[in-house]
Amino acid sequence: MAGSCNVEDVVEFICSKLEGKPICEDVRNHLLSISPTDFKENQTATEGWLRWARHENHLKVISAGVPTGVLPNGLEGEIIDVKVFTKRGPDDSIYDKNKEIRKRVARGNSFLHIDKGSEAGTRCVLQAMKKFTGGLGDDDDREMGDNLVWKKYFTKPIEEADKVIATKKANGEAAHLSCCLIDGEYVWCGGSKNVHLMFRKKDDIKKYAESRFRIAREVCETVIDSLDKMGDEAELRLMKFMAWSGYTAVFEILSPDHQHVVDLSYLSSPELKFITWTKFDLDPKDDDCLGAIPPHIGIEIANALGLSGVSYDIITTSDLDQRMAKIRQDYNSEGEVLYFMDKQGEVIGLLKKKTVWYIMCRAIREKLRAGCTSKEKTSEAFSLPKVHQKMETRMNEIQKWLSLDDTTLQDWKNLANKFLSWTLHKFETDFTWDNIIDKYPVTCCLSVASFDTGSHVSVRSHVAKQTKWPFKTGMLKAWDLNTVAAGRIR
Numbered sequence: 302m303a304g305s306c307n308v309e310d311v312v313e314f315i316c317s318k319l320e321g322k323p324i325c326e327d328v329r330n331h332l333l334s335i336s337p338t339d340f341k342e343n344q345t346a347t348e349g350w351l352r353w354a355r356h357e358n359h360l361k362v363i364s365a366g367v368p369t370g371v372l373p374n375g376l377e378g379e380i381i382d383v384k385v386f387t388k389r390g391p392d393d394s395i396y397d398k399n400k401e402i403r404k405r406v407a408r409g410n411s412f413l414h415i416d417k418g419s420e421a422g423t424r425c426v427l428q429a430m431k432k433f434t435g436g437l438g439d440d441d442d443r444e445m446g447d448n449l450v451w452k453k454y455f456t457k458p459i460e461e462a463d464k465v466i467a468t469k470k471a472n473g474e475a476a477h478l479s480c481c482l483i484d485g486e487y488v489w490c491g492g493s494k495n496v497h498l499m500f501r502k503k504d505d506i507k508k509y510a511e512s513r514f515r516i517a518r519e520v521c522e523t524v525i526d527s528l529d530k531m532g533d534e535a536e537l538r539l540m541k542f543m544a545w546s547g548y549t550a551v552f553e554i555l556s557p558d559h560q561h562v563v564d565l566s567y568l569s570s571p572e573l574k575f576i577t578w579t580k581f582d583l584d585p586k587d588d589d590c591l592g593a594i595p596p597h598i599g600i601e602i603a604n605a606l607g608l609s610g611v612s613y614d615i616i617t618t619s620d621l622d623q624r625m626a627k628i629r630q631d632y633n634s635e636g637e638v639l640y641f642m643d644k645q646g647e648v649i650g651l652l653k654k655k656t657v658w659y660i661m662c663r664a665i666r667e668k669l670r671a672g673c674t675s676k677e678k679t680s681e682a683f684s685l686p687k688v689h690q691k692m693e694t695r696m697n698e699i700q701k702w703l704s705l706d707d708t709t710l711q712d713w714k715n716l717a718n719k720f721l722s723w724t725l726h727k728f729e730t731d732f733t734w735d736n737i738i739d740k741y742p743v744t745c746c747l748s749v750a751s752f753d754t755g756s757h758v759s760v761r762s763h764v765a766k767q768t769k770w771p772f773k774t775g776m777l778k779a780w781d782l783n784t785v786a787a788g789r790i791r
Contacts, residue, residue, distance in 0.1 A: 311541050312329075312332045315602055316329050318604075319605055324598065328601055328605075332602075335545075335546050338547045344424055346425070347424055347425050347583065348423060350425070350583040350584070351381070351412065351423065353405075359395045362381060363382050363383075364380070364382075365379060365380055365382075365511070365514075367413075367499050368508035370508075371501065371505045372483060372488065373483055373485070373501070376418060376483065377415070377416050380413055380499055381411065381414060382411055382495055382497055383406070383410040383411075383412070403453065404585055405584070407430060407579070408431070409428065409494060409495065409549075410429075411426050411427040411428075412424065412425050412426060413481070419484070426490045427492075427497055427549050427581070428549055428583075429549055429579055430551055430577065430592075430593065431591045433451070433454045433651035433652065434451045435653030435655070451650075455641070456591060461643050462641040462643060462649060463618070465618060465640065465641055466596045466597050466613055466615055466639070466640040467628075467638075467640075468576070468611050469634070470634075470636045470637055471555060471574045472555075473556065473559075473565075473574065474519075474520065474554040474556065474559060476552040476553065476554050476573070477490075477493065477551060478491045486501065487537075487541075491521040492516075496513055496517040498517050503526075506518050524552070527571075539607065546578075547581065549579045550578060550603070553576060554574070555571065556571040559739050560742045561663075561666075561741065562663050562741065564633065564743070576610075576611055579592045591649075593640070593651070595640075596640045624639075629654070629656060629657050629703070631656045635655060635656065636659055638652070638654075639651065657703055660699060661699065668691055668717075669721060670738070673725065675688075676725060676728060692718060693717075696710060719748075723751065724748060727744075
């Protein structure tokens with residue numbers, strides 16, 4: 302799509318959509334403060350960054366040709382992705398031990414090299430969120446170690462935080478999207494985590510045939526389907542804003558066909574949920590703002606442009622402990638991401654906070670997957686009691702992190718073992734891996750519906766609150782399960 306929409310018109314449009322809201326003036330001031338990155342400055346910074354990255358043992362630089370016809374006017378190029386490299390397991394240990402990588406390498410770093418013409422050279426086209434973490438239990442990839450490692454990821458001491466923006470954590474697939482103006486045409490860059498591709502239309506996405514692009518293809522197809530629903534005028538406005546600002550949009554794709562822990566069966570098709578904007582900063586200072594836009598301002602801008610942003614609350618630091626306790630006891634939710642902002646309005650750190658419900662349900666899912674793998678590979682040697690034992694050991698570990706009382710812990714163990722027994726039996730008869738991997742929440746609903754009507758579990762909360770345990774509320778009639786997911790803190 303050719304670039305023709307006036308930037309000033311886009312800014313005024315955003316402000317007009319927010320007129321009358323208290324945040325309108327803050328949004329306007331933010332928009333007026335944006336300084337688009339100069340093309341030559343981008344190239345110079347990119348060349349220096351890539352030189353550093355290619356000599357860094359913990360980073361991997363992967364290049365792939367942009368298929369013919371994707372770039373406008375016959376231009377040829379290649380997309381370059383850079384990621385933290387580990388031989389096995391998550392990348393947490395690399396980030397934890399290397400301040401320079403924490404500072405300079407995001408979870409998603411993409412560059413475009415064009416061979417010839419006025420656009421020749423290499424530029425940064427996408428940089429997503431910098432790595433952040435939480436305490437034990439709050440990061441899916443972190444099961445042991447320092448419970449205060451999150452402090453390393455803050456640019457300033459947490460005591461300098463003036464307020465906190467709490468955003469709902471969507472339980473979907475990570476998605477990134479940026480837009481750049483190339484030879485007078487808008488070109489998208491999108492993908493997930495560490496693999497991205499350039500495209501202008503849906504047919505372009507299919508041209509990336511290599512297996513490493515599989516998830517990126519799925520993400521970009523969902524993105525373009527969602528953008529098409531906005532209409533041409535709104536899509537052009539979004540393109541103009543993103544190309545002008547240089548911002549990368551970070552989303553979660555919520556899909557009924559790929560459900561992790563939270564039940565998404567209410568969706569009829571994949572939904573794009575906006576999380577935040579980021580700006581690329583290839584040479585950040587120690588006290589830089591993590592490349593993160595103030596999240597509440599970013600969400601309001603996204604909503605005004607026709608995207609669907611996650612919900613958020615602004616809380617004082619004095620209310621933080623109360624808020625984190627509230628997050629812990631929520632249910633049918635992954636939790637929240639807390640953005641800590643200083644008095645200058647800069648983001649100085651992020652922190653994940655998960656619900657006990659999510660932490661426990663995910664732990665059950667992982668033991669279920671391991672049990673199914675064992676049952677499939679070595680059915681004769683498979684031992685259900687051993688699966689139960691491993692599940693209980695895991696929950697004992699979680700109890701230490703979350704300070705759950707013994708009664709609550711035992712209730713979870715009883716529930717988990719009952720569910721594992723039922724599901725592993727079904728896996729032997731009529732369940733497939735789809736029931737285990739992509740439809741886990743649905744499987745949980747089915748298991749609850751099949752349990753004896755006399756079954757009852759009561760899990761107490763430290764605020765003495767009773768609520769329903771839902772994977773899907775309508776499925777609970779066969780099992781009277783009054784619970785919250787938090788439990789009493791000892």
